[in-house]
Amino acid sequence: MPDWRQFVSAHLGPLGLPPKCEQEISVELADHLQDHYAAALRDGLAAEQAAAIVLDEVPDWAALNREIFDAKRGEASMKQVTRSLWLPGVAMLFLYAFLLRVVIWTGSQPSVFFLGRQTPLTGYMGLALVFYLPWLILLPIVGALGAYWSKRSGGGVLQRLLVGMFPATLLLALFLCMMLLAFVADPHVPLALKFAALGTYIIGWVLIPGAALFIGVLPFLRNHQRPRSAGVVSQ
Amino acid sequence: MTTLDPVIKRGSAELALLAVLADGPLHGYEIARRIEDRSGGALRFTLASLYPLLYRLEARGWLKATWQTTSGGRRRRCYRLTSTGRKQIAPLRQEWRAFFRALNRIAGVADA
Numbered sequence: 001m002p003d004w005r006q007f008v009s010a011h012l013g014p015l016g017l018p019p020k021c022e023q024e025i026s027v028e029l030a031d032h033l034q035d036h037y038a039a040a041l042r043d044g045l046a047a048e049q050a051a052a053i054v055l056d057e058v059p060d061w062a063a064l065n066r067e068i069f070d071a072k073r074g075e076a077s078m079k080q081v082t083r084s085l086w087l088p089g090v091a092m093l094f095l096y097a098f099l100l101r102v103v104i105w106t107g108s109q110p111s112v113f114f115l116g117r118q119t120p121l122t123g124y125m126g127l128a129l130v131f132y133l134p135w136l137i138l139l140p141i142v143g144a145l146g147a148y149w150s151k152r153s154g155g156g157v158l159q160r161l162l163v164g165m166f167p168a169t170l171l172l173a174l175f176l177c178m179m180l181l182a183f184v185a186d187p188h189v190p191l192a193l194k195f196a197a198l199g200t201y202i203i204g205w206v207l208i209p210g211a212a213l214f215i216g217v218l219p220f221l222r223n224h225q226r227p228r229s230a231g232v233v234s235q
Numbered sequence: 236m237t238t239l240d241p242v243i244k245r246g247s248a249e250l251a252l253l254a255v256l257a258d259g260p261l262h263g264y265e266i267a268r269r270i271e272d273r274s275g276g277a278l279r280f281t282l283a284s285l286y287p288l289l290y291r292l293e294a295r296g297w298l299k300a301t302w303q304t305t306s307g308g309r310r311r312r313c314y315r316l317t318s319t320g321r322k323q324i325a326p327l328r329q330e331w332r333a334f335f336r337a338l339n340r341i342a343g344v345a346d347a
Contacts, residue, residue, distance in 0.1 A: 024302075024312065027312075028263060028286070029282060029286060031262070031264070031309070031312075032263050032264045032282050032285075032286075035264040036264065036282075039268075056281070057281045057282040057283060058281070058282055058283045059283065060283070064282075064283045064286075064287070067283075067287035068287055068290060071286075071288070071290035071291040071294060072290050072294065
């Protein structure tokens with residue numbers, strides 16, 4: 001009896017799917033071939049003829065590989081992206097805003113830092129950075145929660161990073177759009193002022209909160225490799 | 236025996252699959268055999284045509300696959316219709332009925 005599991009593993013090749021899923025597909029296809037082979041033998045065919053009939057089941061293994069990948073990832077990928085990126089990402093955005101609201105409600109006072117210098121063209125140039133320290137301290141939890149959620153939903157490393165950093169990333173995109181709009185809609189406002197505003201927003205609402213979120217995301221960026229169980233089973 | 240054009244086969248494959256699974260859960264090879272038997276050999280699923288379709292329907296939520304141990308002690312991946320999948324059968328049947336009726340009016344393809 002041919003070892004159909006070994007045969008399928010050798011011909012199908014890697015599918016680019018999670019190892020457990022690939023192994024299940026390989027076993028399932030091998031079982032199909034084995035059943036077909038056994039049926040052909042029962043019908044009175046010689047082993048070689050039976051094997052030839054079974055081999056006709058798949059004229060092009062590379063095409064089958066692509067079709068299985070498309071079937072598994074194509075239609076499912078949207079659902080998967082929703083589960084592992086958009087849903088946790090939006091939830092983290094709400095949590096990010098909610099925690100800030102809670103920190104303000106509790107009467108926490110913001111810490112304000114001024115970064116400024118004198119320039120010959122514009123006079124005093126400064127950035128006023130406003131931080132709520134208790135909120136910044138809580139942000140690693142948001143980052144960790146987002147990355148963990150994405151990981152549990154099957155998200156890859158990039159998706160975990162994006163979910164954990166989702167609030168900061170979204171704000172960055174928003175500020176850049178606002179800046180672009182400001183350039184187009186309001187050409188009379190001095191450039192220095194526009195850049196100062198953008199700098200304030202980006203440092204205060206993107207970079208520093210983003211760094212806090214990233215601290216929480218970090219532990220979830222590693223893929224723990226589990227030992228792969230044997231893909232080829234002797235028949 | 237007359238075999239069907241692959242394009243028609245592809246279009247009818249979903250209905251054929253759902254129809255045989257309406258009777259109960261089956262594993263892949265049983266599905267292929269059941270379709271071949273019921274169609275009198277006109278419809279034949281090879282491994283290459285069957286499994287991508289099964290996985291696509293599973294991803295759509297029309298089928299649910301679970302590993303089950305058969306009476307012979309072998310673990311097999313069995314497919315069963317979900318309630319969403321079951322709901323697709325009637326509209327698909329209607330669609331194909333309308334298609335064959337229209338084709339019959341044009342080309343007179345119905346059996347005498």
